[in-house]
Amino acid sequence: xxxxxxxxxxxxxxxxxxxxxxxxxxxxxxxxxxxxxxxxxxxxxxxxxxxxxxxxxxxxxxxxxxxxxxxxxxxxxxxxxxxxxxxxxxxxxxxxxxxxxxxxxxxxxxxxxxxxxxxxxxxxxxxxxxxxxxxxxxxxxxxxxxxxxxxxxxxxxxxxxxxxxxxxxxxxxxxxxxxxxxxxxxxxxxxxxxxxxxxxxxxxxxxxxxxxxxxxxxxxxxxxxxxxxxxxxxxxxxxxxxxxxxxxxxxxxxxxxxxxxxxxxxxxxxxxxxxxxxxxxxxxxxxxxxxxxxxxxxxxxxxxxxxxxxxx
Amino acid sequence: xxxxxxxxxxxxxxxxxxxxxxxxxxxxxxxxxxxxxxxxxxxxxxxxxxxxxxxxxxxxxxxxxxxxxxxxxxxxxxxxxxxxxxxxxxxxxxxxxxxxxxxxxxxxxxxxxxxxxxxxxxxxxxxxxxxxxxxxxxxxxxxxxxxxxxxxxxxxxxxxxxxxxxxxxxxxxxxxxxxxxxxxxxxxxxxxxxxxxxxxxxxxxxxxxxxxxxxxxxxxxxxxxxxxxxxxxxxxxxxxxxxxxxxxxxxxxxxxxxxxxxxxxxxxxxxxxxxxxxxxxxxxxxxxxxxxxxxxxxxxxxxxxxxxxxxx
Ligand SMILES: Nc1ncnc2c1ncn2[C@@H]1O[C@H](COP(=O)(O)O)[C@@H](O)[C@H]1O
Ligand SMILES: Nc1ncnc2c1ncn2[C@@H]1O[C@H](COP(=O)(O)O)[C@@H](O)[C@H]1O
Ligand SMILES: [Mg+2]
Ligand SMILES: [Mg+2]
Numbered sequence: 302x303x304x305x306x307x308x309x310x311x312x313x314x315x316x317x318x319x320x321x322x323x324x325x326x327x328x329x330x331x332x333x334x335x336x337x338x339x340x341x342x343x344x345x346x347x348x349x350x351x352x353x354x355x356x357x358x359x360x361x362x363x364x365x366x367x368x369x370x371x372x373x374x375x376x377x378x379x380x381x382x383x384x385x386x387x388x389x390x391x392x393x394x395x396x397x398x399x400x401x402x403x404x405x406x407x408x409x410x411x412x413x414x415x416x417x418x419x420x421x422x423x424x425x426x427x428x429x430x431x432x433x434x435x436x437x438x439x440x441x442x443x444x445x446x447x448x449x450x451x452x453x454x455x456x457x458x459x460x461x462x463x464x465x466x467x468x469x470x471x472x473x474x475x476x477x478x479x480x481x482x483x484x485x486x487x488x489x490x491x492x493x494x495x496x497x498x499x500x501x502x503x504x505x506x507x508x509x510x511x512x513x514x515x516x517x518x519x520x521x522x523x524x525x526x527x528x529x530x531x532x533x534x535x536x537x538x539x540x541x542x543x544x545x546x547x548x549x550x551x552x553x554x555x556x557x558x559x560x561x562x563x564x565x566x567x568x569x570x571x572x573x574x575x576x577x578x579x580x581x582x583x584x585x586x587x588x589x590x591x592x593x594x595x596x597x598x599x600x601x602x603x604x605x606x607x608x609x610x611x612x613x
Numbered sequence: 614x615x616x617x618x619x620x621x622x623x624x625x626x627x628x629x630x631x632x633x634x635x636x637x638x639x640x641x642x643x644x645x646x647x648x649x650x651x652x653x654x655x656x657x658x659x660x661x662x663x664x665x666x667x668x669x670x671x672x673x674x675x676x677x678x679x680x681x682x683x684x685x686x687x688x689x690x691x692x693x694x695x696x697x698x699x700x701x702x703x704x705x706x707x708x709x710x711x712x713x714x715x716x717x718x719x720x721x722x723x724x725x726x727x728x729x730x731x732x733x734x735x736x737x738x739x740x741x742x743x744x745x746x747x748x749x750x751x752x753x754x755x756x757x758x759x760x761x762x763x764x765x766x767x768x769x770x771x772x773x774x775x776x777x778x779x780x781x782x783x784x785x786x787x788x789x790x791x792x793x794x795x796x797x798x799x800x801x802x803x804x805x806x807x808x809x810x811x812x813x814x815x816x817x818x819x820x821x822x823x824x825x826x827x828x829x830x831x832x833x834x835x836x837x838x839x840x841x842x843x844x845x846x847x848x849x850x851x852x853x854x855x856x857x858x859x860x861x862x863x864x865x866x867x868x869x870x871x872x873x874x875x876x877x878x879x880x881x882x883x884x885x886x887x888x889x890x891x892x893x894x895x896x897x898x899x900x901x902x903x904x905x906x907x908x909x910x911x912x913x914x915x916x917x918x919x920x921x922x923x924x925x
Binding site for chain 1: 635636661671672700704748765921
């Protein structure tokens with residue numbers, strides 16, 4: 302998977318320089334496009350075996366904020382010219398219908414991502430969908446409690462990064478502990494966007510862990526561990542990036558040191574048997590985040606299966 | 614929309630204290646569950662008119678990391694007992710088939726979120742899906758260039774928050790400028806998780822804007838503005854939260870000051886006509902993020918319609 306970097310503008314993909322044989326997937330949304338992108342990305346995970354080495358190269362093209370049928374038809378025609386398929390999320394049923402029909406006429410494979418789940422929910426609730434896209438005039442405001450909580454969580458989390466303000470650990474919803482390069486920072490900001498205040502505590506050999514870590518509610522503490530060989534690879538990449546001197550580098554990314562530091566961390570982790578130790582090797586940020594939320598909700602639910610519940 | 618706060622554990626929803634008449638939506642994934650949650654949330658947006666004031670109360674329940682048919686059947690049975698509907702993402706086609714059949718037998722409305730888009734892509738590419746869930750053994754590693762770029766972006770962005778290190782502005786992919794409480798920080802971390810290095814520059818009346826802002830590539834600069842009445846509401850909430858003294862508070866959240874500061878910002882923004890000024894009033898973080906990415910990609914693509922492209 303190779304996202305266009307901002308330095309190599311998408312024009313290279315959108316223009317005539319397309320890789321020969323690359324298949325295009327058009328995504329069209331009347332909103333942000335994140336839902337379509339998320340679904341297409343999950344589905345593309347099913348083709349990793351051939352996306353690797355670009356054996357079946359794919360280009361995706363996102364068209365977001367598409368509000369009227371003229372724009373939609375332009376995109377459908379362009380998709381026909383490029384031999385693309387189309388995945389769409391369009392709240393207005395007549396616009397969704399237009400997309401479907403036009404794709405049939407132009408012989409474009411298409412998938413409605415929003416329609417089926419919306420219809421199922423409509424039947425389930427016995428309520429008709431509004432048909433109004435997000436951001437349509439008259440929609441409810443975003444200044445909900447949820448909104449403020451998310452903003453606060455993000456700001457808290459940034460201020461707490463990298464062991465800052467250990468006296469505030471008790472204010473966090475989650476506290477992540479782990480050696481350098483176990484992904485504490487990205488995991489923290491990911492969870493912050495989900496509305497949780499996160500603090501992270503780096504474990505560094507020879508540096509005292511803040512004693513507040515042992516005083517907070519242990520259900521909030523999550524320890525991260527990682528395979529030493531993988532950690533070394535990540536640290537080497539980082540040491541190179543940061544231009545560490547040879548001496549610092551060897552301490553930081555040499556195998557003996559890496560192993561010793563992981564063991565040092567383990568000895569801290571076992572001091573509280575309630576703290577779960579999560580293996581992050583090979584996990585994407587959102588995967589570790591899902592594990593944490595699952596573990597956090599687990600002991601508290603009395604259900605057959607761990608579940609995470611929300612109220613709307 | 615009222616997400617369970619960590620202080621009010623989901624047990625209250627999952628247990629017997631359910632609001633009378635509330636309908637349940639079960640989400641089941643063999644992965645993290647984010648895709649199902651994202652789709653269900655987008656679809657629920659179509660019922661805002663009745664979710665407001667809980668006229669049609671809904672509880673969602675996420676079951677993630679569901680890997681075998683026994684767990685799946687437990688969940689389906691529980692859904693039947695609760696009169697829930699089921700939305701699922703299951704990569705293994707036989708597991709997805711089991712979900713579908715069991716829901717038919719138990720008379721549970723169900724929607725396959727992953728299947729249709731995966732099948733459409735399979736046909737389009739002429740390649741069979743792997744049927745392997747994310748995180749399955751033998752899957753490719755996450756230590757891709759993409760992974761490292763995302764991590765770097767997040768760390769850069771955190772270090773640059775709130776006008777820190779103005780000498781690094783030129784290293785950012787995006788620079789956000791705006792007065793306090795226009796959402797620069799959450800927008801920055803959101804874009805960072807998308808892989809972009811973001812710096813934000815607060816505009817404060819009477820404080821000099823760093824001159825580097827005028828020296829960087831103007832295509833990277835995005836100005837945020839907001840309705841003064843809404844801004845005042847947000848600032849009042851914040852001033853209360855932070856326990857500002859009365860004097861500071863009045864300067865910060867009184868209408869005259871708010872208007873003047875927004876005008877002061879406008880006068881800075883117009884100094885470079887290339888900088889787009891984005892109205893954030895009433896927009897969710899992800900909506901403003903989508904606008905920025907669209908504007909950024911817009912002038913560079915020579916296509917009929919602004920598009921954002923990625924290569925897989
Ligand atoms: N809060 C919301 N209210 C109404 N529709 C929404 C909401 N959020 C998302 N949608 C719709 O769900 C689809 C996906 O949204 P997006 O992820 O922004 O592209 C689009 O058709 C949006 O219009
Ligand atoms: N990288 C991936 N490789 C294979 N399957 C994936 C990948 N990402 C997501 N999926 C699948 O897509 C669905 C949604 O994933 P998730 O959002 O993690 O619940 C699940 O069935 C996952 O197994
Ligand atoms: Mg860190
Ligand atoms: Mg800020």
